[in-house]
Amino acid sequence: MSPATEDTECRPDSGTDTGIGTGIKIGHALRDARTLLRDISTTPQLDAEILLGHVLKATRSRLRTRLDEHLDADHGQRFSALLARRVRGEPIAHLTGEREFWSLPLHVTRDTLIPRPETEHLVEVALVHLTPDRDLRAADLGTGSGAIALALAKERPRCRILASDISQAALAVARDNARRLGLANVEFRHGHWCSTLSGEAFDLITSNPPYVRRGDARMKQDGLQFEPELALIAGESGLESLHTVITQAWRYLRVGGMLVVEHGFDQAQTVFDLFASCGYDDITAYKDLAGLPRGVFGRRSSPYTVRAAPR
Ligand code: GLN
16 A cells, blocks of 8 residues: 655565555554464564554553554554564564563664563572672673663662673663663673673673574574574584583682573583583573573582583
């Protein structure tokens, strides 16, 4: 119906238009959008409400009180353009530029992994070790949009958090998130894993590194192809980054300090064994809400040098 607009949300290559939107009632636009998204999304109604709410700057509950209002041409075209991108599989968070994590509204771009709900478990586990009554020092490696670091910083104002990433573009997003959320107890550094920690000792190190195998069929699903490969893929085995983090982190933990990592659903045993072979104690695996093994933590209780983990 209407041509693609010059809306900034509509990238030049998004070209097509779904024909949904202009001049019809909000309720009808939502219904049509739901039908359109049925085949590509498991949550078509939610997607439609989030996208139209984004265009109209209205909450989903507010939207539901306006079902009989008509969409004007501008809003209709913008909604239509976003739907066209969603139909091609682009994740909702990229279309709105935002994803909530630990109740923090975070900006996300194509340069960052979209924070996942399962990573909130890592934050829960980390907070147990980061007691609120002391000035502890924590680091988050491969911070992406800053999700883990900012959640820890928010919950533990007395702690100073160092967050690092190899991607300057991701760090720019994370810094912007910290500034917008007014969280001043996070410092950002550019670099590869533990190289950013040099000369310091930490009470807690966290990481949600890339852990997907190169060539994994899942990369073609779930909109993963729209997210940075750097944040998702870790070599042929999917374990390369986990190996690096678990092996290196030991040296930067205080005696008594804890490392917490997230991993793929089928990597629990390997990751557990890696912790053990490096000399960590109190090694514990945790599950996500779906009941899948999702992470491991372990403590450095020895002052002695780490044993190198076998490759
Ligand atoms: N949890 C993400 C997924 O499986 C992967 C994130 C990661 O590699 N750290 O979709």
